[in-house]
Amino acid sequence: RPCDAHGTFLPPGSAPEPPLEKMPDDWTPFRNHTKFETAEFFFIENQTPAAQINRLLDLWASTLVKHDDRPLFADHRDLYKTINNIPVGDVKWESFSAHYTGERPDIPPPWMDQTFDVWYRDPHQVVWNMLGNPDYIEEFDYRPYREFSTDGNVQQWKDFMLGDWAWDQADLIATDPETHGSMFVPVILGSDKTTVSVATGNNEYYPLYASIGNVRNNVRRAHREALAIVGFLAIPKSKYLHSFFLNFLPFR
Template structure:
């Protein structure tokens, strides 16, 4: 993985890293001045003020300053949100997707709740999440930019981090088939979901988190949770009464909702899996980066849901077509 400049031009070997992107003392970007910055810091961090309370405060602020022919740092709540959303640093913004059942039949009586509900899925651009992870200077010295072979042990090859495995080497070999991607760094994303995280903690059962991490980071860093695992989405959990829990259509809908949500989120990665993107790395160098998807980590019900197998079957098992001929209503249950 060869260092390059911000435009993607490779640098001569031994070129020192670029100066840190840290802001200068008097740089208040994206704010106009220090007053705006400290106002936002107070409202969002210290006071955690609601929008309604801010509107009241801002109206009083405007009334006081009007007689001095002056005005408060923000015109209204919209201008406050606009400048906060324009901050290029920190977390990636959240997007919303709404899904619903599209095969509702016009019938007499009440329809099941899951057929009429709108299911909201919140997610972040995984490309922005990866960009933030790679720019974390805390990973410097604990990060593999290429697959590695460690023969320092007397008993042969030493497997210690993910990039020392054969799978990482195979992916690097695939990347080298295209001359345009020579010199690129392979960054592997791993997904993880866990329904019990939210339901056990706060009793909430309408959504559950989807996480991602990059496996170029060494295992010892991941084990101490130094911001290596990031939430990229909150997946919807369709609700239904007990009598519809094992309904084949409801089971199918849950499966389709899960896969559609994952597809929308991960489709943003498609171009960066085929063409490199220039990103800032922990060692203060830019590099060509090719992203890739690796493992999905989940408990058995989530494995069955992700692989679309019948509950009770092995997600890894090869299922031949003749097996399906004996199944009248395959149920993709995650309960």
């Protein structure tokens, strides 16, 4: 059943809500057009390194002291934070750090003293963006279904929502009156052995991918934003001697 953005059911055949129009002078989250242009120059056009951004902003600030004013950005972190808060486009990246907190031997291996960064994007928001992508309107399955050949009445298997598992899950959802009219959205997660090396040190990650079962396989294979990276999982390293510690394997 069609519904609005808050899940309230609408009459059958209701058209989708039109996207909200922005005012021509709305540069959110940038304070004004100049701040947007400055960020675009640093980040897109010139691809300025962080250290040089800081240097330029410091020089800019020195010219504004006598006017009791300050530059548009405090430093490169302020610039990046503003860019990440842009409400359109890709979901912003966030991170947290993790380290070992279990039992330690008298001489702990190096990995027990190291901190590992995990980068991620809100998977709920990533899936929400996929569901709202109008490019999939003709290649999107709103419900599980079964397809049979005209020759021999043989069941066909191609897309995710053609599978028996998706059909069974829809049956389970239908047993709860509170979910009647809801759409089943299976989330598919995967990773591979490709590592992303960042400069030097221990910065290697496993990329974590997400997709939804509602889009058809040809869309996912074409990488039309139906397959998204939602995280980079840190890979703790250890010398061969320590790699078989019982507490290292579950931590990794």
